[in-house]
Amino acid sequence: NAGVTQTPKFRILKIGQSMTLQCTQDMNHNYMYWYRQDPGMGLKLIYYSVGAGITDKGEVPNGYNVSRSTTEDFPLRLELAAPSQTSVYFCASSYGQFNEKLFFGSGTQLSVL
């Protein structure tokens, strides 16, 4: 059982470039989340989804977009990368209740230079 899988593990972008962070889970979880983690700032919710076709903004959505066409996949899109988006990004999923018992992926470390 793979759990939550994120790719890539590391990425360096130039300012203005675009990229998609991939996230897939094989646990048939309805809820999925994207977080960013910065030193001294903790985990901040970017976007979340309560099921296929339904997404909503979290605390820090600006500069990002998401889609949820299937239960398994929840990609995060950066359209015009900025240095402020340098961070470690985590995808998570959960079952049962929203925001309970989150399963996290191993993260994507992104640097925007």
Added chain:
Amino acid sequence: TQLLEQSPQFLSIQEGENLTVYCNSSSVFSSLQWYRQEPGEGPVLLVTVVTGGEVKKLKRLTFQFGDARKDSSLHITAAQPGDTGLYLCAGEGAGNNRKLIWGLGTSLAVNP
């Protein structure tokens, strides 16, 4: 604004010592989750406490939820190097506010 304060921020101890880390807020939470995060990995859920005054044990780890559901503590007995990591608490808002509030974490190093 709901905040969760974790203390201490950093802790370095010798193998075999006991320790307690704290997670405090002025807000009431419907539940509180504890996670451990190792370098280069995502957080892993340790436990969820739901009832005020609840105590849960996970081997050498003891978790307590405050009576008023505003604070929590994690006590580790006879710490081992494998306990090293970042301990995060996350509180779920009460009532209709299902927002998850994260603390900044306690970074624990257990030296052999």
